[in-house]
Each structure stands twice: as C-alpha cells, then as structure tokens.
Amino acid sequence: MKYFFLILLPFLAHAEPVAHTLKSGSAKYEVSYLTKTVRAESKAVKGKVVCESECEFLLAIPLKTFDSGDSNRDLNMQSTVEAGTYPVVTAKGKFHKELWGQKEFTMDAIVNFHGVDANYQVKVSDSGKNATFNLNLEKHKIERPSLFAVKIDNEVPLAFTFDWAP
Amino acid sequence: MSRFIFFLLFFPVIAQAQITLSDLGVDAKTEVPEFQLSKTEMNERHSKLKTHEVLGLTTLGFMTATLLTGNSALSSNTHMYLGFTTGALYLTTAYYSLTAPKPEGMKDKGKVKWHKALAWIHFPAMILTPILGYLYKKHEDEGKKHSSLEKQHTTVAGILYGSFALSATLMVIEF
Numbered sequence: 001m002k003y004f005f006l007i008l009l010p011f012l013a014h015a016e017p018v019a020h021t022l023k024s025g026s027a028k029y030e031v032s033y034l035t036k037t038v039r040a041e042s043k044a045v046k047g048k049v050v051c052e053s054e055c056e057f058l059l060a061i062p063l064k065t066f067d068s069g070d071s072n073r074d075l076n077m078q079s080t081v082e083a084g085t086y087p088v089v090t091a092k093g094k095f096h097k098e099l100w101g102q103k104e105f106t107m108d109a110i111v112n113f114h115g116v117d118a119n120y121q122v123k124v125s126d127s128g129k130n131a132t133f134n135l136n137l138e139k140h141k142i143e144r145p146s147l148f149a150v151k152i153d154n155e156v157p158l159a160f161t162f163d164w165a166p
Numbered sequence: 167m168s169r170f171i172f173f174l175l176f177f178p179v180i181a182q183a184q185i186t187l188s189d190l191g192v193d194a195k196t197e198v199p200e201f202q203l204s205k206t207e208m209n210e211r212h213s214k215l216k217t218h219e220v221l222g223l224t225t226l227g228f229m230t231a232t233l234l235t236g237n238s239a240l241s242s243n244t245h246m247y248l249g250f251t252t253g254a255l256y257l258t259t260a261y262y263s264l265t266a267p268k269p270e271g272m273k274d275k276g277k278v279k280w281h282k283a284l285a286w287i288h289f290p291a292m293i294l295t296p297i298l299g300y301l302y303k304k305h306e307d308e309g310k311k312h313s314s315l316e317k318q319h320t321t322v323a324g325i326l327y328g329s330f331a332l333s334a335t336l337m338v339i340e341f
Binding site (some may be wrong): 083 | 186190194198208211215220267272274275277
C-alpha cells in the first residue's frame with residue numbers, strides 16, 4: 001500500500017503535453033544553376049509540435065507535392081531524389097520548451113531526405129511562423145544534375161511558413 | 167519486487183511515444199508520385215533530353231550563322247551549306263525530344279508546354295524555308311521570274327528564327 005502513491009507520483013508530476021498541429025504550411029526550395037534559379041513550392045507540409053518538459057517536432061512533406069510550374073522539371077526533380085523509393089522528406093528534433101513562443105531561435109533538426117539522415121541548424125523566426133535552412137544535397141547522397149558539365153548548386157535554400165493550431 | 171516498482175515509476179516517461187508520420191496523417195505508400203518511369207527509362211529520358219538541349223542550342227548557333235550569311239546567298243554557297251547543316255541538326259534535335267520516354271498520362275505544364283507549342287510554328291517554317299530558298303536560287307540562276315511565295319523565303323526564315331530562338335530561350339533562361 002505504501003508504494004501506491006509512489007506509483008501515482010510520475011503520473012501526477014507529469015505535465016500535460018501541449019500539442020500544436022499545423023493548420024497549413026508551405027515549403028519553398030530554390031535551385032541555382034548558371035542562368036537559372038528554379039523555385040518550387042509545396043503547400044502540403046504536415047507537422048506537429050508536442051511540448052512537455054521539452055518540445056518535440058516532426059514535419060513531413062511529400063515530394064510529389066512540390067510544384068515548380070513546369071511538369072518536366074518536377075519529374076526530373078522526383079527522379080533525381082528517387083521520390084518513388086523515398087516519397088516523403090521529414091524533419092524532426094527536440095528543443096527547449098522555453099524557445100517555443102520566442103520571436104527568433106535556432107534549433108537542431110534531423111532531416112531524412114533520399115533515405116539519408118543529416119543534421120541541420122534551422123533558423124526559426126516570427127514566433128515559429130517561418131523557418132529556413134540550407135539543404136546540402138551531397139549530405140543526402142543526391143547525384144546533382146548538370147548541363148554542360150556544370151552541376152546545380154550543392155546548397156539548396158529552403159524556406160517554410162507555418163500556421164500552427166494550438 | 168523493487169524492479170517492478172521501478173518500472174511502474176518510470177513507465178509514464180517510457181510510454182511517451184515519439185511523433186510518427188501516422189500522427190500527421192501521412193502514409194508514405196500513398197505519397198509515391200503518380201507519374202513514374204523505371205530507372206532505365208528515366209536514364210534514357212535524361213540522356214535524350216540533355217542531348218536535345220545541347221543540340222537545340224547548337225542548332226540555334228548554326229541558324230544564326232545561316233541568317234547572317236543570307237545576304238551573300240546568291241554569290242556563295244556558304245548560306246546554303248549552313249542551311250543544310252541547320253536543317254539536319256534541327257531534325258536530330260527533334261528526334262531526341264520525340265523519342266524520349268515520358269510517363270503515360272503526364273500532361274505538360276508551364277514553360278515546356280509553350281516550348282512544345284512553338285514547334286507548331288517553327289517546324290512548318292523549317293520545312294518551308296529551305297524549299298523556298300532552293301526555288302529562289304534555282305529561278306535566279308535560270309533567270310526566271312520569282313513566284314510570290316519564294317519571295318517570302320526571308321520572312322519565313324525570320325519566323326523560323328524568332329519562334330525557334332524563343333522556344334530555346336524559354337528553356338534556358340529563367341524569367
């Protein structure tokens with residue numbers, strides 16, 4: 001009987017987790033190559049942040065939802081990143097609870113892209129409404145496309161917008 | 167007994183599940199792109215479209231040279247030979263585009279749609295331009311009168327050059 005309260009203790013002490021789900025979100029990427037700068041956007045970003053003692057997040061974007069306005073280019077992108085085998089790119093990680101709600105902060109994220117995990121520092125701004133980081137294609141073993149022996153830039157800037165529901 | 171109590175004490179912490187894709191309503195299996203080609207087909211498509219792009223720009227170069235030598239067409243054969251080369255390159259360029267594998271049911275969207283639509287202008291012009299040029303030179307050499315159509319060789323060549331250059335520019339330069 002004396003142990004009964006001990007069993008209950010973690011339940012009582014445990015704060016109720018607070019979950020924030022994405023109402024809507026977008027992700028834009030920008031690929032540069034010689035005279036071209038290709039931009040594409042996905043409006044199918046899914047995400048969730050769960051905060052207890054610290055916050056945990058997961059973002060997911062189906063690669064087929066990126067639209068550059070050019071069907072041929074989108075097909076090339078999907079082929080290059082082998083979207084048939086690795087259809088979803090994810091970003092996950094944890095950050096201090098105190099950061100959530102701050103206007104600007106930087107956090108670590110593990111991005112799974114092309115089936116390969118890589119660590120990034122993500123800059124979050126506007127109290128969690130925007131985020132940016134540069135995706136490194138070689139980190140994810142992506143064979144960069146080229147024309148006239150000139151490869152596309154290895155760094156691909158990504159910009160996110162989030163509309164979180166409490 | 168004490169181990170059991172320890173487990174119970176920490177169970178709530180252990181039980182905290184990580185966020186998963188299913189929590190987000192994402193099923194990777196259903197997110198596979200609708201239009202796909204096998205790896206071999208995709209490699210063939212890449213290779214052929216890359217060749218199409220390089221040959222297209224080479225064709226544009228020869229087309230420019232042909233246009234620039236137009237004024238000396240009656241006194242030298244350079245214009246004619248450049249025209250033949252341009253024509254051969256043009257058809258080879260078209261071959262690589264037309265035979266590149268494409269996923270069934272995929273509709274063209276964006277600039278590629280305009281790039282392809284312009285072929286309806288430059289392809290007939292590419293056929294007509296050398297014919298009119300040949301007839302013009304032939305009748306000139308024979309001292310015969312030129313028909314009104316063959317007099318349009320320069321105009322048709324201009325339409326060909328303009329539409330072909332626009333088609334190439336659409337794919338090379340980002341606006």
